[in-house]
Amino acid sequence: MTAEYKKPVPRPSMNPEVSAPFWAGTKKHEIWLQYSKGANKFMFPPREVSPGDLTPMEELVWTKVSGKGRIYSYTTIYQPAIAAFAEEAPYVHALIQLDEGVRMVGNIVDMTEDEVRNNSLQINTRVEAVFEDVTPDWTLVKWRRIEE
Amino acid sequence: MTLRGAAAIIGIGELPTQRTTTGRSMIGLMGDAARIAIHDAHLRPKDIDGLVTEGGSIYPGFASEYLGIRPKFASGSSMMGASGPTGVLLAAMAVQNGLANNVLVVIGTARNPAIPPAADGRPSYRGEFEDPYGMSAGANTGYGMIYKRHMEEYGTTEEQFAKMAVNQRFNTLENENSVFKGQPITHEDVMSSRYVNYPIKLLETVMPCGGAAAVVVTTAERANASLNKPVYILGGGAAADPLTGWHRDKLTESPVARSAPLAFEMSGYTPRDMQFAQFYDCYTILEAMCLEDAGLVPKGEIGNFFDSTDTTYKGEFPINTDGGQLSSGQPGLAGGFRHVVEAARQIMGKAGVRQIEKNDIGLVNG
Numbered sequence: 001m002t003a004e005y006k007k008p009v010p011r012p013s014m015n016p017e018v019s020a021p022f023w024a025g026t027k028k029h030e031i032w033l034q035y036s037k038g039a040n041k042f043m044f045p046p047r048e049v050s051p052g053d054l055t056p057m058e059e060l061v062w063t064k065v066s067g068k069g070r071i072y073s074y075t076t077i078y079q080p081a082i083a084a085f086a087e088e089a090p091y092v093h094a095l096i097q098l099d100e101g102v103r104m105v106g107n108i109v110d111m112t113e114d115e116v117r118n119n120s121l122q123i124n125t126r127v128e129a130v131f132e133d134v135t136p137d138w139t140l141v142k143w144r145r146i147e148e
Numbered sequence: 149m150t151l152r153g154a155a156a157i158i159g160i161g162e163l164p165t166q167r168t169t170t171g172r173s174m175i176g177l178m179g180d181a182a183r184i185a186i187h188d189a190h191l192r193p194k195d196i197d198g199l200v201t202e203g204g205s206i207y208p209g210f211a212s213e214y215l216g217i218r219p220k221f222a223s224g225s226s227m228m229g230a231s232g233p234t235g236v237l238l239a240a241m242a243v244q245n246g247l248a249n250n251v252l253v254v255i256g257t258a259r260n261p262a263i264p265p266a267a268d269g270r271p272s273y274r275g276e277f278e279d280p281y282g283m284s285a286g287a288n289t290g291y292g293m294i295y296k297r298h299m300e301e302y303g304t305t306e307e308q309f310a311k312m313a314v315n316q317r318f319n320t321l322e323n324e325n326s327v328f329k330g331q332p333i334t335h336e337d338v339m340s341s342r343y344v345n346y347p348i349k350l351l352e353t354v355m356p357c358g359g360a361a362a363v364v365v366t367t368a369e370r371a372n373a374s375l376n377k378p379v380y381i382l383g384g385g386a387a388a389d390p391l392t393g394w395h396r397d398k399l400t401e402s403p404v405a406r407s408a409p410l411a412f413e414m415s416g417y418t419p420r421d422m423q424f425a426q427f428y429d430c431y432t433i434l435e436a437m438c439l440e441d442a443g444l445v446p447k448g449e450i451g452n453f454f455d456s457t458d459t460t461y462k463g464e465f466p467i468n469t470d471g472g473q474l475s476s477g478q479p480g481l482a483g484g485f486r487h488v489v490e491a492a493r494q495i496m497g498k499a500g501v502r503q504i505e506k507n508d509i510g511l512v513n514g
Contacts, residue, residue, distance in 0.1 A: 007282070011275035013266040015173040019276060045273050048176025051216025054183035054193050057176070073300070073399060075292025076346035077284050085282040090346070093281055095293050095394050103394055105289075107281050119346055123300045140280050 006084040009138040019046040021062045026139040029131040031067045033102060034060040044102035067129035068146070069098035074108070074121055090116050096127060096143055110144045155240035159189025161254075169258045175206060175214045175271055178256040182215060191250060193217060198248030199388065200225055200235040202255045206270060211254070213390030220406040221248035222388030231255055246414060247385060273392055284345040287430065288353065290393030292345040295433040297399040299347065301448065306347055308451035309432040310338035312467075313351050313474055315459045316429070320471020322501045327357055327477035352432040352474070359479025361489050379492040382509075383414030402434070404441035404513055411511070412443070419443035423506040424465065424494065426487035427513045429472040438513050439467070461502040469494060469502050484514025 012019050022045075025032035034043045036050035037059060043050055048057045074094035080086055092108045108121065109130055115121065127143040134140055161184030163177055178201070186193055196219065201211045203224015212219060221242045225235035232255050239251035267275055274283070283289045298304050317333045320326040333351060341350040371378035385407030389396055412418055425444055429435035436450040444465075445453045459467040470476055470490040473483050491512045493499050 008275075008279045010277070010280050011264070011267070013264055013275050014271055014273060015171075015176060015260075015263055017171050017262060018173070018176070045277050047179075047214060048172060049179030049183065049215065051214065052193060054179055054186070054215065056180060056183065072394075073293040073297040075284070075289055075296060075348070076343065077282055077289070078343045078345055079284055079288075080282050081285040082279065082282065088282070090343070091282060093283065093289055093292075093345070095399075105278055105281055105394060123296070134280075138280075142281075 005134045007134070008082060008084070009135055010140075014045070015048065018048055018057070022046055023138070025064070026131055026141055027133075029139070031065050031098075031129055031141065032062050033065050033100065035063045036060055042098075042100040042102050044098075044104055065098065065100045067098075069096045069127055069143075071095070071108075071121065071123055071125045071127060071143075072097040072103060073123060076116060076119060092116060092121060094121075094127075094143060104141070106140070107142045108144065109142045149244075151237070151240050151244060154244040157236070159185045159187070159191065161185030161188060163256075167259065169260050171262075172258055172260060173263055173271065174256050174258040175211065177258055178206075178211065178254045179215055181256060182252055182254045185254070186252065189250075196250050196252045197221065198239060198242050198251030199223075200238050200251060200253045202226060202231045202235075205257075207391055209388045209391035210271060212388045213392055213395045217252065218387075218389065218403075218406070219248065219251075220385060220387045220403075220410055221251065222386060225253075247410065278392075286356075287393070288345050288348060291431045291433055292348050294393055294399050294437065295347045295431070298433060298437065301400055302451070304436070304448075304451040306349070307335075307339065308454050309347075309352060309436065310335055310349070311454040312429075312432045312435060312459070313338045315454075315463075316468050316472045316475040318460045319466075319469050319502060320475035323470050323476060325476065326471050327355060328471065328475050348431060348433070354430050354473045354478035354483075357477035357479050359477070359482055359486075361479070361482045361485040363485075363488060363492065377496045379495045382417065383411040385410035385414075400437055402437050402441050404438045408442035408511070408513075417509065419511070421509060422511045423508060424469065424491075424504055424510040425467045425512070426470075426491045426494075426510065427468060427472070428484050428487060429468060429474045430478060430483070432474070435468075435472070435474075442511060442513060444511065461499075461504050466504050469499065469504060487512050487514050 036055045038055035039050050039053040072095045076090050078090045128146050130142050130144050132140045161181040198221040199219040200223050201208050204226035208222040225231045227234040235253040242248045314335050338351040387403035387407040389403040427435050439445050440447045461469045494507045
C-alpha cells in the first residue's frame with residue numbers, strides 16, 4: 001500500500017450505493033456478486049434490476065463467490081489512455097469468465113515482460129483473483145494463473 | 149400510408165415522482181418503469197425487440213446492456229422534454245414497418261446527489277470497473293479482446309486482417325475527401341505498424357477527424373422526378389448491443405446479426421444479390437465481424453475471404469470504395485453516415501475514377 005498511488009481508483013458514477021457491497025468485498029479480499037433468484041443467475045457489474053428479467057433490486061442477493069475463472073480473451077495495452085500506466089506498458093488487460101458465469105476485466109499479475117510481448121497468454125487459462133490494496137479506501141481485483 | 153391506426157400502446161409504467169430519488173440512478177429507475185410497463189402489457193422482457201431511450205443522456209446500447217434487452221430496433225429520441233412522445237412516434241413507425249414487434253420506450257431522470265456526474269456525461273461502467281486496470285484509448289480495449297477472440301475461435305490471422313486495411317487504402321488514393329489521399333500503404337506497412345494494443349495495429353484503427361455528411365430523403369414518387377438517379381431504400385434494420393463489448397453474450401457477434409436479416413427480408417433480396425458493400429470500419433475486426441454477421445461472408449471465414457477476394461473498386465466484390473473510415477479518417481458522429489453517402493454516390497454514378505460498374509444494389513452498415 002502506498003500513499004502516492006497515481007493510477008485511477010474506481011469512480012463509481014453509475015450508483016455508488018449499489019456497487020458498495022462489491023468494493024467492501026474486495027477490501028476483505030473476497031468477491032461478492034448479486035444473485036438474481038428470478039433469473040437464477042449471478043450478475044456483474046452491480047445493478048438496480050437484473051438484466052434480462054428485470055427482477056427488482058430488493059430481490060437481488062449479495063453472495064460470496066469462488067474468485068476463480070478462465071481467461072475468455074485479452075488485449076495487450078501498448079498505449080494506455082491514462083498517462084499513469086505508461087511506464088508499465090505493455091501489460092495485459094484480460095476478460096475473465098468467472099465460474100459463476102459473469103465476466104470482469106482486470107490485469108494478469110504474474111507475467112514476465114517476454115510473456116507479455118510474445119502474446120504467449122492462452123485463452124481458457126485457469127485464473128484466480130488476487131487483491132491489491134492500492135489505497136486505504138480501494139482494493140482492486142487482479143488475476144493470476146493457476147493449475148487446472 | 150400514414151401512421152393512422154397502425155400502432156397502439158398496450159402497456160404503461162410510471163414511478164412516483166420524488167424530489168430526491170434516494171439510492172436510485174436514472175437507468176435503475178428506467179428499469180423499474182420498464183418492468184411495470186412490460187408486465188402491464190402482459191408481456192415478458194424477452195418479448196421486447198425494440199428499444200427507444202432519450203439517447204443524448206443515455207445511449208440505447210447502454211440501456212440494452214443494463215436491462216439485458218437485445219433489440220433488433222433501437223433508437224434515441226433526443227428532443228428534450230418532448231423525447232417521450234417523439235419516442236412513441238419512432239416506436240409506431242418501427243412496428244408499422246416491421247422493424248420490431250414490441251418496442252419499449254423508456255425515459256427517466258434521477259435526482260440523487262450521491263451519484264457523481266459521469267466523465268462524459270453519460271452513464272457507463274468504464275470509470276468504475278475498467279479504467280483502474282489501464283484501458284487503451286477510445287474503444288480499442290474492447291475491440292482488441294474481440295479481435296483476439298476471433299483469432300481463437302476461427303483461426304483468423306493478423307496477416308488476413310491487414311489485407312482489409314491495404315485494399316481500403318488503395319480505394320482512397322484518389323478520394324478528394326480523404327485525409328489519406330495519395331498516401332499508399334503496403335501489407336508490410338500494416339504488419340509492421342506498432343501495436344496500439346495487441347492484436348490491433350496502428351494501421352488497423354481509424355484516425356479521429358472532423359467532418360460532416362448530409363442526405364435528402366423523399367418519397368419514391370417524388371424521387372422519380374429527381375435529376376439524380378434515385379437511390380431507393382429497399383430495407384433496413386437498426387439493432388443495438390451492449391455498449392460495453394464484453395457484455396455481449398458472444399464476443400465475436402455484432403448486432404448486425406439481427407439488423408441485416410431484417411433488411412434482407414424487407415428488400416426481397418439476399419446477401420448473394422449484393423454487388424458491393426460500404427461497412428462501418430473503426431477497426432478491421434469490427435468490419436470483419438459485421439461483414440460476416442450480414443451474411444456476405446460465412447461466419448468465421450472472413451480471413452479466407454480476404455485472401456481470395458479483391459475488394460478494391462476494381463475487384464470482384466468492392467468494399468468501402470472510398471477508403472472507408474480506416475483510410476479516409478473518422479469524422480466522429482458522422483462516421484457511419486459516410487458509408488451511406490458513398491453508397492448513394494456509387495449508385496448515382498458520381499464516384500469518378502473509383503466508380504464501380506455493377507452499381508445497382510449494395511449493402512450499407514453504419
